[in-house]
Structures are given as structure tokens and as C-alpha cells.
Amino acid sequence: MIPSISNAQQTTDLLNLYSYSNSIISKLKIKLTTSEFNRVENTCQNCTIGEVSSFDHFLPKDEFPEFSVHPKNLIPSCSKCNGKKSVNWRNGLNSLFLNLYLDNLPDTQYLFVNVDHNLDFTFIIDNRNHIDLDLFSVIESHYIKLDLVNRFLENSNKVVSELSNTINSFKNKLPRAEIIDSVIETESSNRVLYGSNYWQSILKLTLVNNAVFMNNFYT
Ligand SMILES: [Zn+2]
Numbered sequence: 729m730i731p732s733i734s735n736a737q738q739t740t741d742l743l744n745l746y747s748y749s750n751s752i753i754s755k756l757k758i759k760l761t762t763s764e765f766n767r768v769e770n771t772c773q774n775c776t777i778g779e780v781s782s783f784d785h786f787l788p789k790d791e792f793p794e795f796s797v798h799p800k801n802l803i804p805s806c807s808k809c810n811g812k813k814s815v816n817w818r819n820g821l822n823s824l825f826l827n828l829y830l831d832n833l834p835d836t837q838y839l840f841v842n843v844d845h846n847l848d849f850t851f852i853i854d855n856r857n858h859i860d861l862d863l864f865s866v867i868e869s870h871y872i873k874l875d876l877v878n879r880f881l882e883n884s885n886k887v888v889s890e891l892s893n894t895i896n897s898f899k900n901k902l903p904r905a906e907i908i909d910s911v912i913e914t915e916s917s918n919r920v921l922y923g924s925n926y927w928q929s930i931l932k933l934t935l936v937n938n939a940v941f942m943n944n945f946y947t
Pocket of ligand 1: 772773774775776777778805806807808809810
């Protein structure tokens with residue numbers, strides 16, 4: 729049932745009810761960011777980069793005060809995503825952002841990493857695996873509006889170092905193929921936890937499957 733509000737006072741009351749520091753909202757945040765493995769997932773679900781520091785109102789609270797404290801309208805979010813999203817959420821009848829509660833994210837890969845011969849790389853969103861066009865257009869808009877491909881790149885050094893450290897510490901103990909297999913196995917588990925298009929997994933998988941990258945460790 730859609731709640732209805734009849735006067736300005738009710739609107740004000742509903743807006744006042746919402747406060748990130750409000751203890752009920754804080755408890756909700758803990759509940760929403762604790763995974764089924766009881767591990768606190770304090771990572772922003774809009775970008776999977778930053779830490780959760782606020783709730784993003786999927787439907788802006790000024791436009792929809794009746795949903796200002798509705799749990800399904802509160803998306804745990806980092807401040808960067810929250811700021812970039814602001815009050816935008818639709819263009820006509822089309823949603824501009826993925827709603828993590830309502831949208832069924834495809835298991836199909838749509839995030840890719842292009843690596844050149846100097847090992848410089850870029851993230852791209854591509855529909856080569858034929859995702860439904862309406863859904864793909866929301867995915868594309870979500871990534872563009874939140875500037876995600878650039879933000880992934882800015883945060884990639886840490887991911888590449890982590891992978892390099894793993895390879896360096898095992899390269900004299902295990903055959904190259906076994907190291908690659910174990911990275912693939914770890915990242916498959918991470919994709920179950922964080923989504924099939926989790927940027928860190930896509931980056932690591934692309935790099936271990938790149939012969940130029942791997943050869944660097946064996947010269
Ligand atoms: Zn974020």
C-alpha cells in the first residue's frame with residue numbers, strides 16, 4: 729500500500745523522522761550492512777568502493793516524504809555516491825540508477841577491463857553478452873552518473889599490488905597455472921559475495937589471464 733500524506737505538517741513530521749544519527753536508523757544500517765555470513769559489509773552498494781557513511785534515499789525525500797523512512801527506500805551509501813546521485817533518479821519514465829532492492833542484477837558480465845601492451849588498462853561497460861536492453865540502459869546510466877569506471881581506475885593500484893604480492897609470494901612454491909587457478913577460485917567466491925561484475929574481481933581475473941602481465945613475474 730502506498731502511504732498518502734494530506735498536509736504540509738505531515739510532510740515536515742516525516743522529514744524530521746529521518747535522521748542518519750537517529751538510533752533506529754543506525755540499527756537499520758547495521759542490519760542492512762551485515763551479510764548472511766554475519767560479516768559487516770560496510771561497503772557502499774552503489775559503487776562497491778567506498779565505505780557506507782550515509783543512507784541514500786532512492787526516491788528523494790523532498791519529492792517523496794512518505795518514503796523518507798521506508799527501509800526499502802534507504803540504500804546504504806558512501807558520501808561520494810550520495811553526492812553524485814543527489815535528487816536525480818529518473819529521466820521521464822526511465823530510472824537512472826539501479827535499485828539494489830528491486831532490480832534483478834544479471835549474472836551476465838557487463839563490466840570489462842581493456843589492457844593494452846603497456847599494461848595500461850581501462851574499465852568499460854559493454855553489452856557484448858546481450859543483456860536485456862532496458863536493463864542494460866539503467867546499468868549504463870548508473871555507472872555513468874556515479875562516474876564508476878573512472879573511480880574504479882583511481883582505486884586500482886591497491887588491487888594490482890595485492891594481486892602482485894600474491895603472485896610474488898607463491899611463484900617459487902607453486903606452478904604458474906596453479907597460482908592462476910587459485911586466483912580464479914578466490915575471485916569466483918568474491919563474485920558470489922559482491923556480484924558477478926565486482927570490479928576488483930573483474931580486474932584481477934583479466935590480469936591473471938593476460939600473458940604480458942603474468943610474464944613480468946617470471947623474467
Ligand atoms: Zn559509493
